[in-house]
Structures are given as C-alpha cells and as structure tokens.
Amino acid sequence: MVIGDDFGFLVSKVSKLSGIDLSKYRESYIKRRIDFRMKIIGVESYSKYCKMLSTNQKELDSLINTITINVTEFMRDKTPFEFFLNKILPQIRDRKIRSNSRLLRVWSAGCSYGEEPYSIAICLSEFFDREWITSIYATDIDDQCLDTAKSGLYKPEQLRNLNEEIKLKYFEKVNGHYRIKDFIKKKVKFKKHDLTTQPPISSFFDAIFCRNVMIYFNEEQKRKVLNDFYRSLSSGGYLIIGKSESLPVEFKNKFKPVDLREKIYLKV
Ligand SMILES: C[S@@+](CC[C@H](N)C(=O)[O-])C[C@H]1O[C@@H](n2cnc3c(N)ncnc32)[C@H](O)[C@@H]1O
The missing domain is CATH 1.10.238 (Recoverin; domain 1)
Incomplete structure (x- = not known):
C-alpha cells in the first residue's frame, strides 16, 4: 500500500x-x-x-x-459438494479403513455465516454411519459472521440448493426461518482466526475447504495461507478452493489436481 x-x-x-x-x-x-x-x-x-x-x-x-464480503449459501455452487460426497468421501473412507481409523476432520477456512461448514457436516452425515467420529473446524475473521453461524438460524433463500428431504432431515422450521438441528450443529466448532496473520490450526485435516476467500489476498498472503494448508493437511488430504480461483504454479509440487473444474486438489 x-x-x-x-x-x-x-x-x-x-x-x-x-x-x-x-x-x-x-x-x-x-x-x-x-x-x-x-x-x-x-x-x-x-x-x-x-x-x-x-x-x-x-x-x-x-x-x-x-x-470481508460474507456472501455464501448452503452447498454453494452445488457440484463441488456433490463431488466431495460422491468421489472424495469414498476415497477418504477407504484410506481410513486401511489405517484402522474412524476419525475424520475437516477445516472450513473463511466459513462466513456457517453455511459452508454445515453443508460439509450434512455431507459427512449423509455418507458415514454412527461408527465414525466426524468433526468440522470452522474459522473466520469476522465476529458477526461467527455469531450468526453459532446460532445456526437461516433465511429460506440460503437453503435454495437443498432439496426438501435434506431440509426436513437437518433443519427445524422456526418462525419462517430454518434452524440447523443440534446433532449437526454439535459437529461444528467455530473459532475466530485470521488466515493471513495467524499460524494455521494445529491439527491434521482430511480436507480443507477454503472457498472464495483467497480472492481477496495478495500473492504473498496466498502463498502463506497455502503453505499453512499444506502443513495442516494429513497425507492424502484434500484442498477445495472456489470455482473462480486458481493455485499459483509454484504449488504444483504440493497440490495435485483431482478435478480442475471443481477445484479440488490432493496434497502431494
Ligand atoms: C465470500 S465469503 C466465503 C464463504 C464461504 N467459504 C463460501 O465460499 O461460501 C469470504 C469469507 O472470508 C472471510 N475472510 C476474509 N478475510 C479473512 C482472513 N484474513 N481470515 C479469515 N477469514 C477471512 C470473510 O470474513 C468472509 O466470511
């Protein structure tokens, strides 16, 4: 500046x-x-x-x-979530079974009002049975977003990508709004975190969603955040970025594309 x-x-x-x-x-x-x-x-x-x-x-x-524009919705863009549910989760499950683990962790980085982490929680709940312990770490820089996310209360338009069956299964209707049910809410932990200045969350994640967040960062910050993600992903972990985003070429040795249209990468 x-x-x-x-x-x-x-x-x-x-x-x-x-x-x-x-x-x-x-x-x-x-x-x-x-x-x-x-x-x-x-x-x-x-x-x-x-x-x-x-x-x-x-x-x-x-x-x-x-x-820090907070635009978001449930299953934003739809197809990356379908790909995650149908193609990525089966691979994670098989890898976990091979290593005798039933534990799965996902990070939603730049989670805005919570629609993204709750969408991930819904995918996990659709795919895994009760033997599995699944959790989502959801972080954002914006306190107002995190407060709304914790309340789990949404206007109907935020759910326009969800079918009636999913709405019924995962939400309660409250005065014309939709409230995420407790059993899904419990899977998500919200925390304030600045991706550009703070160290990464110290955990090994099976997948990191960072969609439509890095578009606001300069190249140096993108590099910092991507190196952090590399460190925070377990081996065989996936990085999912926004549909209009791309990874700098220097990261091609760290993240291998799994699907370039859906912008899903595998940690090398
Ligand atoms: C456009 S929303 C994306 C929400 C969601 N990931 C999606 O794709 O629907 C961008 C979010 O990134 C958050 N954000 C912006 N700068 C950030 C930073 N430095 N650290 C963490 N979150 C940040 C904003 O507060 C906002 O909630």
Missing part, C-alpha cells in the same frame, strides 16, 4: 482501529470497497472519511463488513 497519501493514511488508520491488517489484501480491491462505502454515505474525500471513522464505530463495522 502507498503510505503517506490520504488513501494510505486511511488504510493504516482502518487497520489500527479494526485490528485487521488491510495491507494483506490487494490494494485495488481495498480501494474499490472503500470507494463503494464512501459513495453510499456521500463522503467525498479519503481524509474526511478517515476523520469520520475515528469517531463512528458503526461506519467502521460497515466498512469492515464490506471488505
């Missing part, structure tokens, strides 16, 4: 006030999001916006929300 001009000053101020290091994001992306917020509230200069943010916590929260 260019420090010293009004924009650079604003960015470092927001980083300080929010505790989120914005230099880890692409500058063009941050600029677009800041310009978007300023347009909405009708502020014309970066210096005025900077002053305003020092005293207006609500606007600071709105800006941070705009930057």
Whole structure:
C-alpha cells in the first residue's frame, strides 16, 4: 500500500482501529470497497472519511463488513459438494479403513455465516454411519459472521440448493426461518482466526475447504495461507478452493489436481 497519501493514511488508520491488517489484501480491491462505502454515505474525500471513522464505530463495522464480503449459501455452487460426497468421501473412507481409523476432520477456512461448514457436516452425515467420529473446524475473521453461524438460524433463500428431504432431515422450521438441528450443529466448532496473520490450526485435516476467500489476498498472503494448508493437511488430504480461483504454479509440487473444474486438489 502507498503510505503517506490520504488513501494510505486511511488504510493504516482502518487497520489500527479494526485490528485487521488491510495491507494483506490487494490494494485495488481495498480501494474499490472503500470507494463503494464512501459513495453510499456521500463522503467525498479519503481524509474526511478517515476523520469520520475515528469517531463512528458503526461506519467502521460497515466498512469492515464490506471488505470481508460474507456472501455464501448452503452447498454453494452445488457440484463441488456433490463431488466431495460422491468421489472424495469414498476415497477418504477407504484410506481410513486401511489405517484402522474412524476419525475424520475437516477445516472450513473463511466459513462466513456457517453455511459452508454445515453443508460439509450434512455431507459427512449423509455418507458415514454412527461408527465414525466426524468433526468440522470452522474459522473466520469476522465476529458477526461467527455469531450468526453459532446460532445456526437461516433465511429460506440460503437453503435454495437443498432439496426438501435434506431440509426436513437437518433443519427445524422456526418462525419462517430454518434452524440447523443440534446433532449437526454439535459437529461444528467455530473459532475466530485470521488466515493471513495467524499460524494455521494445529491439527491434521482430511480436507480443507477454503472457498472464495483467497480472492481477496495478495500473492504473498496466498502463498502463506497455502503453505499453512499444506502443513495442516494429513497425507492424502484434500484442498477445495472456489470455482473462480486458481493455485499459483509454484504449488504444483504440493497440490495435485483431482478435478480442475471443481477445484479440488490432493496434497502431494
Ligand atoms: C465470500 S465469503 C466465503 C464463504 C464461504 N467459504 C463460501 O465460499 O461460501 C469470504 C469469507 O472470508 C472471510 N475472510 C476474509 N478475510 C479473512 C482472513 N484474513 N481470515 C479469515 N477469514 C477471512 C470473510 O470474513 C468472509 O466470511
């Protein structure tokens, strides 16, 4: 980031006030999001916006929300989850059986409001019987997201990719909303975690979902996060990224494509 001009000053101020290091994001992306917020509230200069943010916590929260866009839904894009359920889980199961284990761990990194980790939990519950112990670690940088995720309450439109049978099996209807049932909720542990600055979760995961999160990161941060994922995956573990994302070429020795359309990779 260019420090010293009004924009650079604003960015470092927001980083300080929010505790989120914005230099880890692409500058063009941050600029677009800041310009978007300023347009909405009708502020014309970066210096005025900077002053305003020092005293207006609500606007600071709105800006941070705009930057860490939280768009998500259950079984987002559908086909990667179908592939995970029908092609990846059978392979994980066979590998586990060979090593005499019935334990399976998945990390949803950048889990937003929880739709992704609960979707994974539904896939695991559809595939494995009660003999298996399955758990999902779900992390995000955004406290508001994590609070909603923990409540497990969703508007009907968030479930538009789920059929009626799945809705009935995994949700209760509450005042026109859908609440995820306790037996699925219990499988998911939510925790605040910043992928760009914190060390990875110290566990060995059988799969890591990090979908539509790294698009906001610069190349250096992507590298840090991907090296962390490499370390956190068990051997034979899978990495699933967003459909519009790609891995830098230097990672081709670490992650082998399993399906390039669904953006699913196997740890080498
Ligand atoms: C577009 S959502 C993706 C949600 C979900 N993975 C999906 O594909 O539907 C991006 C999420 O990444 C989170 N995020 C952004 N920067 C992050 C960081 N440095 N560490 C952890 N999470 C981050 C945001 O808060 C947001 O919830």
